Each structure stands twice: as structure tokens, then as C-alpha cells.
Amino acid sequence: MTIKLTRRAAITCAAALAAVPAVAQNAWPTQPVHVYVGFPAGSSPDTLARIITEPLAQRLGQPVVVENKPGAGGVIGVQQMLAASGDGHTFGTTINGPLTTAQRLMDDTGFDVEADIAPVTLIATSPLVLAVSTDSGISDLEGFIEAAGAEEDALAYGSVGQGSGAHLTAELFADAAGVSMLHIPFTSYAEVTTSIIGGEIDAGFMAPSAALPHVEAGKMQMLGITSAESFPQAPDVPVMAGSAGLPEDLRAELWNAFIAPADTDPEVIERLNTEINDILADPEVQQKLLDIGWQAEPGTSQELAERIATDTEMWGAVIDRVQADQ
Structure with missing residues (x-):
């Protein structure tokens, strides 16, 4: 039996099919989210991560688990994030060092910032x-x-x-x-x-x-x-x-950022950026960050990428001068 669709019915079916990806996307996350921090529990970067991840879990409807993997000035945390990635539910928070200076100061960090890391958003900054x-x-x-x-x-x-x-x-x-x-x-x-x-x-x-x-x-x-x-x-x-x-x-500022493996779905990154920026707009969250020495500084993923590039160039020049004098 052949089924013929009226023009109105065809349009209705097409609209329903087009909505499927959005429904699938809205289903993320489907399991607990893990956020890797390259510093020990109780440290300033760890406390900052927990200030963000507690309300983030409420917004995502899934637990957000902070994984402390300290060592090498935060580099180990980034390495562990990348090693555990692949399920679309693994992310990290990091200070600027692993993304801007570590690859000039260490023989091998085990990752390439541009190729392996997807910037999500800047979280906060602290001057010296x-x-x-x-x-x-x-x-x-x-x-x-x-x-x-x-x-x-x-x-x-x-x-x-x-x-x-x-x-x-x-x-x-x-x-x-x-x-x-x-x-x-x-x-x-x-x-x-x-x-x-x-x-x-x-x-x-x-x-x-x-x-x-x-x-x-x-x-x-x-x-x-x-x-x-x-x-x-x-x-x-x-x-x-x-x-x-x-x-x-x-x-010169220290900063902390939310990052993802490079193969993370761009729509997931966009959602995380939106959720974290909304969290950072909360005066209570801003005060909690300020109490531990950080000032909330939300932004776009592109702005974080530009900050990484600019700081990498600036600190690279400083490192070159220091090494030349040694």
C-alpha cells in the first residue's frame, strides 16, 4: 500500500525530523561529568573549581565530580583529562601555566595546546x-x-x-x-x-x-x-x-579557565560556556571567588583562545630573556 502525504503533513514530518538532533543534544549530559584539576584538594585552584562545579551540577542535572590530579604546576591535571576523555563528559579547569608557559619550560608536556585543547571559557583572574x-x-x-x-x-x-x-x-x-x-x-x-x-x-x-x-x-x-x-x-x-x-x-595576571578535549562536541562547549557564564554572573559566586583572591571574568570561547595565544607570546619572550641570561 502506498501512503501519500499532503503538503502540510510532509512539512510537519520534516519539522519533526529536524528537531531530533536538538532533542538528542538536550539529553546531554547522560552521565556524571568529571572535571580534572591539576592541584590538590584545598588549594586555591581546587576551591575555585568547586565554587563553579556545585551550581553547574544543578544546572546540568548530573553530578559534576572534581578529580584532583596534582603535579607539574597543573600539567598532570591536563594530561589526565586528555587520557580520560572520549565520552564527552570529561573536562578540566586549569591555571594559565599549562596552557601558556609549560611547553616552553618543560621538555615534553605530553600534549599540544592548539591541537589537543578546546577552550570553553575564562573563569577568573588574579593580578599580582x-x-x-x-x-x-x-x-x-x-x-x-x-x-x-x-x-x-x-x-x-x-x-x-x-x-x-x-x-x-x-x-x-x-x-x-x-x-x-x-x-x-x-x-x-x-x-x-x-x-x-x-x-x-x-x-x-x-x-x-x-x-x-x-x-x-x-x-x-x-x-x-x-x-x-x-x-x-x-x-x-x-x-x-x-x-x-x-x-x-x-x-600580568594569573587566570583560571574551563577547558575540554579538542574532540568535544562544539554544542556541548557552547552549552558549558553559557552555563558557566551565567554562574559567574551570580553576585554570591563572585564574592566567593573574591574571598579566595580571584575576580570573576566570564567570556567567550574565542576570547579564551585569544588570551592563550597572547599570553603564550608575551611569556615566551620573557622566558627567552631569562634563559639567555643564565
Whole structure:
């Protein structure tokens, strides 16, 4: 028997068929979502990830499980995300290092950022502050640059390790200011601040949240901040860009982003971008992030891709200068 469809019926059937992919897409996720974090439980990147994933689970209707895979400055977390991928339910949050500097600082990270990673969205940023002891005799950025320029390596600064954001930011600053400083690597900001207060080193670049307790105790002061605008946690600290003879475009920020394996369905990435950006618009979430030293900074996947490319170029030039001097 032959069935003939009227024109109206044919159009109705076509519309129903066209809607099938959308229904299938709306079915995602069909199982728990796993988010890999390259730092231990209780760390700042881990806390940030949990601030985002708790409301994300409610929006997706599936559990979102944080998988802590610490090591190599966050690189292990990215590696583990890629090793576990393939089901469309595996993602990661990461600081900027694994996506911008690690491939210049390590012999082999095990992944190629451009080929293996799909940017989803920037989550939050944190500038760094230049901090000194209140007993240093230096009260402002101009005085610090003058003291640093008195002779080569006249001032020593601490960081949380060779190639860390704090180290590279200090070298970016030194080049912009036309000075040379002696780098002393430590393993934690606690050691850096203790050494500054104790007079063992002169300064350090660190997140405002690391310096604030000591500033409030009257033991340290913050001379300048590396963001383009003032930071809510330290509103009275002057922006470095354009101050004390420094370039107007001087900027250095740590950032945290949500990423996916490169083969992830673009519609899934688009949905995650929308959901996370909506989460970041919540004032309560913004305050939680600020409480741990991060400022919410939502955006598009393309904007994150551009940030990765720009920072990779900027920090690559700094790394080249540092390595040339060694």
C-alpha cells in the first residue's frame, strides 16, 4: 500500500525530523561529568573549581565530580583529562601555566595546546602585587625602582619557583623598569612572605590574598599591582601600568579557565560556556571567588583562545630573556 502525504503533513514530518538532533543534544549530559584539576584538594585552584562545579551540577542535572590530579604546576591535571576523555563528559579547569608557559619550560608536556585543547571559557583572574617589608625603607614604586637600579642585583626577590607566574612577572617588571634583581626561588608564598618580613629578601610578587594578612598586621606593604585596573581586594594599591615610568600596557595576571578535549562536541562547549557564564554572573559566586583572591571574568570561547595565544607570546619572550641570561 502506498501512503501519500499532503503538503502540510510532509512539512510537519520534516519539522519533526529536524528537531531530533536538538532533542538528542538536550539529553546531554547522560552521565556524571568529571572535571580534572591539576592541584590538590584545598588549594586555591581546587576551591575555585568547586565554587563553579556545585551550581553547574544543578544546572546540568548530573553530578559534576572534581578529580584532583596534582603535579607539574597543573600539567598532570591536563594530561589526565586528555587520557580520560572520549565520552564527552570529561573536562578540566586549569591555571594559565599549562596552557601558556609549560611547553616552553618543560621538555615534553605530553600534549599540544592548539591541537589537543578546546577552550570553553575564562573563569577568573588574579593580578599580582609587588610587596616589601614595612621595615625596608621603601614606601612607593618609584623608590623601589630607584633602589633596584642602584647596582646590578641590588635587590633580591622571592617567588614560588623557577618559571612560576611570580618569577616571570618579576622578570617582566624588571625588564620594563630597566633594572636587574636577584631571584630566590621558594616552594610556597608562606616562605616568601616570611623571608620578606625577616629581611632575608627584599620583595616578592604575589597574589593580593597572600600579602593581605601581613599588610593588615603592619608587617608588609604593597607598592603596586599588575592588573589594568584596581583590584577589589586591594583597591588602594596603585596600578603599575603608566606609573613610575613603566609602560602603559604593562599587565600580568594569573587566570583560571574551563577547558575540554579538542574532540568535544562544539554544542556541548557552547552549552558549558553559557552555563558557566551565567554562574559567574551570580553576585554570591563572585564574592566567593573574591574571598579566595580571584575576580570573576566570564567570556567567550574565542576570547579564551585569544588570551592563550597572547599570553603564550608575551611569556615566551620573557622566558627567552631569562634563559639567555643564565
